[in-house]
Amino acid sequence: MASLLRIGNGEVVPRQHIPRIDFPRFLRVLTDFVRCNGYIVQFFAYPEGERMRLLAVLRNSELHVVETEVERDYPSLTLLAGAKFNLFEREIAEQYGLRPNGHPWLKMVRYHANASGRPDVFGNDYRTDIPGNYPYYRVEGEAIHEVGVGPVHAGIIEPGHFRFQCAGEEVLHLEIQLGYQHRGVERLLTTVPQRRWPILCEAIAGDTAIGHNLCCCQAIEALAGLDVEPGARTVRTIALELERLANHIGDLGALSGDVAFNPPAAYFGRIRGEFLNLLLELCGNRFGKSLVRPGGVTQAMGGEQRRIICAKIKELREEIVQVCDLLFSAHTVLARFEYTGTVNRALADQLGLVGPCGRASGLEYDVREFFPTERYADLPAITNRATNGDVYSRAMVRREEIVHALDLIEQLLAAPEEAHQPVRSAERRLAPASFVVTLNEGWRGEVSHCLLTDDDGALLRYKIKDPSFHNWTGLAMALRNQAISDFPLCNKSFNLSYCGFDL
């Protein structure tokens, strides 16, 4: 493993220290790594002068980084090393026009022209509309029918196209096509002043404002050598857990609503709002926007806010437990949840699922435990008991995480108050020719940002990865041989981000 450099979460590494190996060796190292319980955190291309480099951040129980240089094309890692590389390679092909030769299904990810001026790998004409331009996978036969859903949906949700190949009510194959919300966030970040980075990162996925922004701010802090006061770290940790609570509770309510079991849907809907209101108490925004900034938090948490949060959690905990009992003890609900949309451990491992979806399939990976940031090193980890990989497990993991998050916040608030100063945004000088990767356990799972600076300390490449990038494939696989009428339920049990994927 000498070809890999061990790094820490949020640790600045001079770029010349990153091992640069030739492609055949790169291929061998990565292939070996993912075969031995290794996963990919980031895998992306960036230009260095006239050349293109591929950089990979890998994880097992530790984080590693390695890079290589490629020409116009390279042998596909998806073909040789497995499905974990699938979307990453397609993304690289789309962003920089580098072709992974032999990729089993080279298809665009977000439908946009590449940034390098190379000829388009997919042969697309980007002046025409998206639908119909995709080479959809098709099952043929007289009994097969195709159902296309979206990109415009019935509810107030984000756009995405789902193409089902069905035999009667049974889904043989689901193809998910996203990209309708591609805004070019990564490229935009390299062109705007540093003070706008956190604001943009809060908008990567509106429901993960704190998760993404935390990654961004930690990266800036690392590159600028900023220290964060412990008190501010406590606030950030609480904010991240509140975000998790609000979303998980909303998800359980929505799962309940999807099987037409109304009472918990209504109760959870209200309780979700209570947690959003606690974020409002912390920073004046229900989604926690403008709270986290490089160096700390913009609003110090005072004694009164601590009391409000404590009182609210005490009040809601019992209610949450009761509504959870109502939901999980209704046998008609269990009949819908159990054995529906199963992703078994082997498959989840093959795809590299992260977050609650991964844990529900038995992959015990939690950034808070493996690569702790903020206050997580002092806090207890969570173990999930339901690991069958079905809708029930994914719901159960959420339930366990809700209780766990309540415990964490109470534990943090039980500690004596640590005074901390609010910070203000400022342009900071970043370490030149450096590399940093930050990971946080957002409510959907591993959120990761990767920053590369050039010799002047300017931003060379900003790479964002939302957990949804790993997990969308999991949803597609969960639908295999399921009833098409169970799709909304499976979809909700994953509840992945469209805009976080589309960037």
Place this chain on the structure above:
Amino acid sequence: MESVLSFGLALVLAPLFPGIILKVKALFAGKQGPPLLIKYWTLAKLLRKGSVYSTSTSFVFRLGPLVACATAIAALLFFPFAGKAPLVSFHGDVIVLFYLLGLGRFFTIAAALDTGSPFEGMGAAREAFFGTLAEAAIFAVLILFFRLNGSLILAGYFTGNQPIAIAGPQGALLILAVVALFMLLLAENSRVPVDDPATHLELTMIHEVMILDHSGPDLALIELGAFYKLFLYAALIASLLKPAGLAGPFAGTLAFYALMAVVYVAIGITESLTARLKMNMVPKYILTSFALVFFAIILTVEIA
């Protein structure tokens, strides 16, 4: 005259009762819920709107709502509300009644298929399949009633000297029929646990997905037809539940509508307490109702 009045009353009151379901469900969810008259407002709103027609549809699409509503109204003509003589009645009218509803379903399905949408085709397939199974159960109920009463006239079941009622001599048997009819009511009127009238998820819908493309007055007709169909099924159950000895025209009508309200409240409670069935469990559910009635029929053989 009395028959016309009771028929008119039924037509006017039918949209009131689904409001009760919504109210009950809202109470279970800790909400205030919409006003009881919400369905009247909805109808008024829809009737004021224009309709939008896809260019890929033909006259079949426009015929669907008309036929669905007309057949549901026609079916009510045969019903002896609160024991009053119906407007139309003849030997074998029960069979006509249920095939009238079948005709309405046929045109709804045809209109759905006419749009060419994969969603609506899926809904139509489900409706046709589940409807076929439900028909078997309905006819089992009719066989049971025939065995109890020897009549093939709907009015004959619930009027006269020996009405079929839970309070009557074969009451214990009829409990099975009431339960089966209630299950069928839920299945045939797209209620939970078979269908979810409140969902926005097309892939899970049965009835709602077939009418996605209808709008304005057409949708109002479909809704109205659905209210009447539900009313008919609820009236069947209410008539079975009706206690004997309420002779007066006023008291009888009042008791009948009170029982109707009870049936609708029961629907609301059922919908609040249960989740939907998996789609592949629906046939089992419908066949369970069939089995219950079939069992009741076997018991009548023993009695005879």
